Amino acid sequence: MNNAGKLYVVATPIGNLGDFSPRAVEALRSADFIAAEDTRVTAKLLNHFEIKKPLVSYYQHNMYERGEAVIERILGGDTCALCSDAGTPAVSDPGELLVKQAIDAGIEVVPIPGACAAITALCASGLVTGRFVFEGFIPVNRKCRKERLEEIKNETRTLIFYEAPHKLKNTLADMLAVFGDREMTLARELTKLHEEIVKTTLSAANEAYAEREPRGEYVLVVSGKSEDETKKEATSEDALDIVNRLLSEGHTLSEACKQAAAITNRKKGELYKLALNNRDTE
Numbered sequence: 001m002n003n004a005g006k007l008y009v010v011a012t013p014i015g016n017l018g019d020f021s022p023r024a025v026e027a028l029r030s031a032d033f034i035a036a037e038d039t040r041v042t043a044k045l046l047n048h049f050e051i052k053k054p055l056v057s058y059y060q061h062n063m064y065e066r067g068e069a070v071i072e073r074i075l076g077g078d079t080c081a082l083c084s085d086a087g088t089p090a091v092s093d094p095g096e097l098l099v100k101q102a103i104d105a106g107i108e109v110v111p112i113p114g115a116c117a118a119i120t121a122l123c124a125s126g127l128v129t130g131r132f133v134f135e136g137f138i139p140v141n142r143k144c145r146k147e148r149l150e151e152i153k154n155e156t157r158t159l160i161f162y163e164a165p166h167k168l169k170n171t172l173a174d175m176l177a178v179f180g181d182r183e184m185t186l187a188r189e190l191t192k193l194h195e196e197i198v199k200t201t202l203s204a205a206n207e208a209y210a211e212r213e214p215r216g217e218y219v220l221v222v223s224g225k226s227e228d229e230t231k232k233e234a235t236s237e238d239a240l241d242i243v244n245r246l247l248s249e250g251h252t253l254s255e256a257c258k259q260a261a262a263i264t265n266r267k268k269g270e271l272y273k274l275a276l277n278n279r280d281t282e
Helices: 022-030 039-048 063-075 095-104 117-123 142-152 165-179 202-210 227-233 236-248 253-264 268-281
Strands: 006-010 033-036 055-057 080-083 108-112 132-137 158-163 183-188 196-201 218-222
Touching: 006 022, 006 095, 022 080, 022 108, 033 039, 033 063, 039 055, 055 063, 063 080, 063 095, 080 095, 095 108, 117 158, 117 183, 117 218, 132 142, 142 165, 158 165, 165 202, 165 218, 183 202, 196 202, 236 253, 236 268, 253 268
Parallel strands: 006 080, 006 108, 033 055, 033 080, 132 158
Antiparallel strands: 158 218, 183 196, 183 218
């Protein structure tokens, strides 16, 4: 395996070419070939920095068979740079699979950090940043979309979503219906000429986009469910959901019930019995 090359995971600009780091430029120059989501987009980036390298396409519809070919080349000694069209590869991106394949094959994966739309929007959102959940793109199908939102409606951490302009209105409407009215920040065309970052609410955002057509790519940063709201509204089912989430994160049953009791204003012993009864019925 000593003769194998490396896989560079290279973050690319999300709009402003000035955000591309010297280290990222050097990674592209040192690579033997580049695996790109869209070779036409990456070719423009290479031309700007006067880099000439072979490009292979690697995207959602060819990632399984093309990934195997890329891994074979790296095992043969070539170094590959993985690029998405914009932002950090492997985050809500087909590159996730290639990174896993490389690790499984014992290949060294070298991250070259840079722009990420989710973090860029979060830091300028004015919402809580200490704890957050990245949801990426939610389903296009309305039934599936509402099911996903129902799954996370009791999440107390800040929520981050990506959304395309043609789906924005429907997504905002469903968020308001499932979450109720909450603070949110709409970030559009980040780092580009028409960048817009607006702190608002779900109800106000729905009203605003009833009067205008969405343009550009969006990041939606939405407040999590407030502690007061959770305490006031928590049913036995809601409380048990919180216990199960904490269990899945590695907490003991006792600790999970203790934390859930503090969140929901219920007694720890009550939640402990609920959790045990739920196990018996499964």
